[in-house]
Amino acid sequence: MTRISDTQANSSTDEIDLLALFQSIWQRKLLITVVTSICVVIAAAYAFISKPVYEAKAYVLPPTINEIAEFNYGRTKEAQLTAFTVKDVYGVFLRNLQAESLRRDFYTKIYLPSLTEAQRQGSQDVLYAEFSKQVTVGVASKDSPDRYAISFQNIDPTVAADWLKLFVDRANAAGLQEMIGNVTSEAEVRARNLNQQIATLRESGKGAREDLIAQLHEALLVAESIGLEKPPIISGNLSSKVSASMDGPLTYMRGAKALKAEIKNLETRVSDDPFIPKLRTLEVQQSYFQSINVNPESVAVYREDGPIELPDSPIKPKKALIIGLGLVLGVMLGIMLALIRQFISTQRTSSVPPVSVKL
Structure with missing residues (x-):
């Protein structure tokens, strides 16, 4: 009987403490509202003041057999030369597309000249890291491992689309040069x-x-x-x-x-x-x-999966998400400040000594 009474008493005490906690938070609802409003205003200001970032995308696929036919001109068993496959040719393009040398060359010749003199004075490592964040290359989806996506980000949608096209064109030129070099060098050796x-x-x-x-x-x-x-x-x-x-x-x-x-x-x-x-x-x-001479216009090392279009909506900042996060963080911060004030108030009350009355 005693145990039941103790349990009921503890449960009652917990309910009283929890209720008192909610009451103390509600008493400081003005503080929570002010803090939340400030956080929302800061988040909204950041969302609307930040420059929008646009992203242009391109998708590439392996070339067709017809597009690599001239690479295999004269490559027969009788000539003791193995014919190039679509995978071989596309692999050359992908290696050049993902090569660090291509990024460095683009960074030096295109990205840096686009910056102001003051911006170029910063750390080169930091500048290159910022540039690397703007361009990404990877498999478009697991279902199509041969389909690659290339994206370029910039505050100007026109610049993003133009730089993306230029980046892919440079990878294409490097891939064509390597393939033509392979063909002609092997032909020269045979000759x-x-x-x-x-x-x-x-x-x-x-x-x-x-x-x-x-x-x-x-x-x-x-x-x-x-x-x-x-x-x-x-x-x-x-x-x-x-x-x-x-x-x-x-x-x-x-x-x-x-x-x-x-x-x-x-x-x-x-x-x-x-x-x-x-x-x-x-x-x-x-x-x-x-006499073997490959015409670059009659061959291809990749195939575009759709044109490069000008982006019309920014990917960053995501205003609704930022404002929503500001609201959530504001509420959490307001409640935390209310609890801190409640704790300080409780400590002060408990530290005041009781007044003794002498009769």
Whole structure:
């Protein structure tokens, strides 16, 4: 019975304390109202005085197969060159789009000149950090990992749209330059390799001609030593067999006259090219690789997903949100000040000693 009475007493005390707390807060409602009003006014002033910030956005996608076709001109298995895929080409563009070098170049050549002399006097690290906050690059959504979004923020919507277009164009130019450089450099390497093969074949052909001249000179000595001026006349089937075998040890059987004419012809030959097997094929391949020239206007490393439009509404400041936060913070601050005043008042009351009356 005693326990029940104690519990009821504690519950009653808690209810009295809580009620007293609400009463003390309500007694200071004017203070809470004044503090809340001040916070709301400050928040509203900030929301309406702050310069609006606009954001321009662009979306990019991988290029089509047709747009990268010229990159693969001549890249066949026979040429020992692997064809570029859409992913390869788009990857080059994305690397340049997200490269720190592109941001630094844009910061130096575009962003800094747009600032006043006084603004440029500040810390370069701080200025670059502010610039980096204005431009963002990332995947547009998890559902489309190949679709990227690029955004640029500025207090001027026209500047935001123009800078965004310029930023994407610079990434595009860098990507095209890298891809064209890859294509032309590989073609130049193939052309140099073919040129080396051609030079080797020509040197080999020259050596073969000199060897043949030496062999013919020896055959001429043999023919002259036996007085064989003309090839012997052999009738019947034996004639064709002997004529077909007039090489090697039997070369002298051609006769001194024919050997001298052949030696003279070999010694006065201007070029061995017509007599070198596969030489013309290699020359055609070399000429082909030397003529490879990618036209930047006929290829693409990315595809725009819609045009870059001029933003017409600012993304910052969000006035309603700022004023709402000011209201909430004002109420909380007002209640906190009311509780502090209540606590101070209670402490003063409890510290006053009781007055004793003597009879």
